[in-house]
């Protein structure tokens with residue numbers, strides 16, 4: 001199971017910033033098990049956001065957000081709610097936020113930090129990759145992870161090494177920052193690239209022993225009995 | 227006596243006073259020996275306002291840029307200390323910046339650095355704890371008397387901070403990303419820029435026009451690499467991202483009987499052509515330092 005932790009509400013509110021209308025999306029897979037997602041959590045967030053003056057245009061739980069076709073089909077009947085939103089708040093691991101960012105044309109804010117994979121990397125294998133950095137910044141980077149898509153793990157924009165939009169480290173590999181640029185351009189949010197991002201906190205990439213050892217808890221009878 | 231504005235370095239003063247500045251790049255030796263540095267620097271006496279010391283350029287292991295910069299100061303030159311974020315984490319970056327200041331270094335050029343896999347130790351673990359924008363931000367923070375976590379410093383350093391931009395990015399996305407990052411670098415304290423090498427004056431002029439349109443007003447030093455041979459031109463076109471040598475220059479190098487003379491002519495022509503739209507030139511001689519003087523003699 002992929003283990004996630006909730007971002008502090010203050011951080012989420014700060015990230016939503018001036019956006020007032022929010023659509024909430026949750027993954028019904030791993031976050032349910034980790035208790036960072038699930039209907040109850042989504043509804044609580046709705047209440048919290050409304051108290052803080054936001055308006056929630058809709059809520060949906062999708063079984064596995066890392067599956068893009070599933071997101072598309074489940075969201076089809078909800079198009080108007082998404083269109084009414086300034087941005088989307090996603091309760092899932094990094095893979096889910098990446099998948100949602102590709103499918104939707106809104107900024108997708110991660111509500112969770114991905115801490116460890118416990119050996120599993122999503123239910124569906126796509127091109128999305130997460131490095132469990134523990135401080136997800138996908139909403140600033142067009143839903144494309146700069147840590148797994150840029151070998152230099154740059155946070156503030158591209159290096160000058162790419163050629164024909166391919167990475168300097170490997171001519172077969174797309175430059176992650178070009179992908180970031182293109183997706184932000186597609187959704188009309190290039191201004192996000194003007195924001196300075198501080199160096200990441202590597203402590204968060206070191207999951208605690210408890211998290212490291214809990215990879216099978218969903219299937220572990222002993223744990224379930226507790 | 228008139229009270230004059232004090233500058234951190236000659237380079238800063240020249241650029242502030244809008245005099246055409248020249249910096250030249252030298253690469254520290256692969257070995258524990260300083261002869262090579264003093265020889266290369268000797269050719270630049272009286273020509274270069276700053277000697278740019280590369281920092282394990284192309285990820286090839288060499289003597290360090292800080293020690294080389296300190297040696298240059300000892301010998302009476304002004305260095306531009308290049309610092310990449312490839313090989314140092316944030317502890318080492320801050321520590322070396324403090325050391326650099328104490329050693330008399332004032333000009334610091336912030337770069338991310340080529341990836342390790344292109345160098346001579348492709349097995350190495352790349353660090354990249356920070357990017358070049360964060361490195362500029364780090365310098366700014368130290369200048370305010372604090373380290374990155376807010377602890378007080380006993381003494382504040384001060385730097386003339388430079389950064390790099392590529393005017394020859396080959397696609398719309400890459401080009402726009404360069405402009406975006408350049409703006410961010412300025413916001414985080416970059417005071418001058420040097421560009422990736424150019425061979426095509428038009429590309430450079432277009433870039434400078436764009437900066438004018440964007441109201442980006444910082445001194446930019448045009449990057450010039452001495453073209454030593456036809457082979458080198460072909461190699462760069464194939465392997466050096468963002469660098470493009472036009473066919474007419476390749477032909478010139480192929481036909482010439484005197485490679486050095488042609489190289490000098492090409493470099494001088496280029497500088498003369500773009501001189502009016504930039505603040506200075508940054509010359510990479512790659513071992514041909516002795517030809518820089520004749521080039522500058524031809525620059526009007």
Ligand code: SF4
Pocket residue numbers: 093094095113114129130131132133134135136137138145146147148
């Ligand atoms: S920023 Fe990347 S590595 Fe970090 S949690 Fe998000 S997807 Fe995963």
Ligand code: SF4
Pocket residue numbers: 149150151152153154157158159160161162166167168169174175176177178
């Ligand atoms: S070319 Fe792109 S993906 Fe590759 S290191 Fe540079 S910015 Fe990162």
